[in-house]
Every structure is written in structure tokens, then in C-alpha cells.
Amino acid sequence: DQQVKQNSPSLSVQEGRISILNCDYTNSMFDYFLWYKKYPAEGPTFLISISSIKDKNEDGRFTVFLNKSAKHLSLHIVPSQPGDSAVYFCAASGQGGSEKLVFGKGTKLTVNP
């Protein structure tokens, strides 16, 4: 049973526009959520995170929104740049980080010039 779901395998947007990547989770014990970015031939790199006590966290062009009642989070990238083209993984953990990371399947973002 998949606890972290990214239902869109791919997303294509124009440079300068907003990219919105979505993630749903089923385990109500998750209290920390992360987004990782992965380029080909490289390992995932941390992008941004959010604790369950918040509903928004912003870091430059990247903003993550958390809707706990809907068990849904989203990553907004504004404005999107060609260098943002990568696979984005949503991940979650519980119990203050003592639980292991659970990853979604990933969404491949392509930003077209």
C-alpha cells in the first residue's frame, strides 16, 4: 500500500510560468514532509521541507503548501527555469524524524525555454 502518492508521472511547463507538483499521503502519523530534486546520474538532493505544524514554507522560488485535513501537499516553483527540469520526489517521515523516509514515485518536470 503506497503511503506517499505522486499521481502525475510528468509535467511540462513553459519557462517563467508556475510549476505545481502535487503529493498525497495516507498515513496520518507523518509529521514532516520533504521535496527532493534528482538530475540524471546524480543522487537526490534536498530542496525544501515542511513540518506538520505549518501550512506553508517558502525558500526563494520554491514554496511548499501543506493541507493536513486533505493529506495533501504541493510544491510551487515560480518562475520556472529550464534548470529546474528534473525528477521531483515527495517524501514523508513520522514521529519527529525517528521514522524512516517514505518516498513517492516522483514527477518528472520539464521546463521548456
Added chain:
Amino acid sequence: DADVTQTPRNRITKTGKRIMLECSQTKGHDRMYWYRQDPGLGLRLIYYSFDVKDINKGEISDGYSVSRQAQAKFSLSLESAIPNQTALYFCATSVWDSRYANYGYTFGSGTRLTVV
């Protein structure tokens, strides 16, 4: 030099062979992990270790074993490789990060393993 180094980067092996993937880290983190990535399936946890004397199975440990030789080294072994173990393997470390009040993870660049 990378903080988390995986060797080899690529490996092709035959069915039934024993193979070891190695991971070393210079970050001084106690926690280490092995993940597997398959197309369309994201990253799945194989084994993890919270210190040198602690080894735990992840969600897909069957067919794999690990060894934590030192704080800095965590090896993954396939005792008898089979084709459906063809995948991209990632090693990771983690440590508590007070900036986020949670654990921060660092991943290696991965080992692409092909079993023929």
C-alpha cells in the same frame, strides 16, 4: 570529494553471482541507508543502520544483506544476483538538523546495477 561515495558507479553482473556495492561517507553521520530506485517506483528502503551495531531491514530486504564495517562504511551485498535486482541503488546518510527540527539526508550519486 563527495560527502557520500558509492562504488562502483556502474556494474553489469551475471545471474547467480555475488556482488557487493560499497558506500563510504565523510560526514560523520551515524545513520546510513540503502535505497533502490526502479523506473516508476520511486525510492524504496532496503536496509538501514542507526549506528555500527545496529542493522535493520527495510521494506524490500529479501535477497540482500548489509555490513556496517565502521561508522563511515556501509556495504550492500547481493548473495546471488537475479535479473529483477537490476536497478539504481542509492546510499544515504542522515543527521539531526536543528534548522528544520528533523533529520537531514545526504544521498550518494548511485550505483547502476544490471543483472543479465
